[in-house]
Amino acid sequence: xxxxxxxxxxxxxxxxxxxxxxxxxxxxxxxxxxxxxxxxxxxxxxxxxxxxxxxxxxxxxxxxxxxxxxxxxxxxxxxxxxxxxxxxxxxxxxxxxxxxxxxxxxxxxxxxxxxxxxxxxxxxxxxxxxxxxxxxxxxxxxxxx
Amino acid sequence: xxxxxxxxxxxxxxxxxxxxxxxxxxxxxxxxxxxxxxxxxxxxxxxxxxxxxxxxxxxxxxxxxxxxxxxxxxxxxxxxxxxxxxxxxxxxxxxxxxxxxxxxxxxxxxxxxxxxxxxxxxxxxxxxxxxxxxxxxxxxxx
Numbered sequence: 040x041x042x043x044x045x046x047x048x049x050x051x052x053x054x055x056x057x058x059x060x061x062x063x064x065x066x067x068x069x070x071x072x073x074x075x076x077x078x079x080x081x082x083x084x085x086x087x088x089x090x091x092x093x094x095x096x097x098x099x100x101x102x103x104x105x106x107x108x109x110x111x112x113x114x115x116x117x118x119x120x121x122x123x124x125x126x127x128x129x130x131x132x133x134x135x136x137x138x139x140x141x142x143x144x145x146x147x148x149x150x151x152x153x154x155x156x157x158x159x160x161x162x163x164x165x166x167x168x169x170x171x172x173x174x175x176x177x178x179x180x181x182x183x184x
Numbered sequence: 185x186x187x188x189x190x191x192x193x194x195x196x197x198x199x200x201x202x203x204x205x206x207x208x209x210x211x212x213x214x215x216x217x218x219x220x221x222x223x224x225x226x227x228x229x230x231x232x233x234x235x236x237x238x239x240x241x242x243x244x245x246x247x248x249x250x251x252x253x254x255x256x257x258x259x260x261x262x263x264x265x266x267x268x269x270x271x272x273x274x275x276x277x278x279x280x281x282x283x284x285x286x287x288x289x290x291x292x293x294x295x296x297x298x299x300x301x302x303x304x305x306x307x308x309x310x311x312x313x314x315x316x317x318x319x320x321x322x323x324x325x326x
Contacts, residue, residue: 090198094324095225103312111326143319143322144322144323144324145323145324146319146321146323146325148316149307149312149315149316149319150312151305151309151311152257152308153252153253153259153301153305154250154255155304155308155313157308157311157315162323162324162326163326177315178311178314178315181314181315181318181319181322182318183311183314183315183318
């Protein structure tokens with residue numbers, strides 16, 4: 040496959056377009072790499088250290104100055120503060136309240152409630168609240184004007 | 185948003201809305217053959233009422249963090265507080281003179297209040313549709 044690189048002047052303008060006959064395993068892993076980076080974050084549970092891939096994370100919550108990372112069925116702790124993680128995570132991670140970051144790719148659907156907030160139902164059935172003041176940023180990340 | 189900034193913006197918005205409604209009312213009455221004349225104190229009382237009406241906004245602070253019951257109670261209190269301010273200001277500044285005009289002011293107030301909330305909710309529902317549509321294109325398969 041021919042690969043072409045074109046430089047842009049802003050981070051917001053970065054995008055990759057793959058033209059292919061079908062989504063092969065190689066292409067899927069390339070998409071995953073481009074969208075989420077190669078990384079993950081170091082997390083802890085019961086004094087054990089784990090490496091959590093970004094694609095596994097559903098949401099991250101800060102409670103009493105401690106940061107908890109939630110995957111499909113597990114909960115880990117991170118030593119990073121929420122704002123530090125916000126910088127490390129990929130474009131699909133967005134702040135939805137003062138104390139929570141959610142992985143947009145793990146949201147099944149959202150529903151608007153009176154008062155301007157929204158409720159997001161995640162793929163594992165959990166519900167999280169999207170504060171009114173963060174809806175605008177969420178729309179921007181999703182490319183909605 | 186800072187609460188003082190929110191109150192200031194609302195004061196301006198409410199004052200402008202009252203002036204606009206009065207303007208429309210004056211145009212309609214003019215073409216109906218009954219011109220109305222504003223007194224020297226009417227514009228300033230409209231601005232003052234705008235500021236007073238913005239104060240109950242404190243009741244709606246952090247509205248997106250309440251449960252439904254709290255939301256209903258606070259919005260009801262907000263609505264009643266605004267109604268009391270409008271009726272009180274109207275009586276103080278002589279905006280209405282008889283029971284009939286008081287009744288029409290009351291009906292218009294509640295219709296406008298309900299309309300603003302419904303419009304706001306409708307706009308939120310439009311956002312909901314757009315967001316769900318956008319999420320469909322990036323959702324992980326599990």
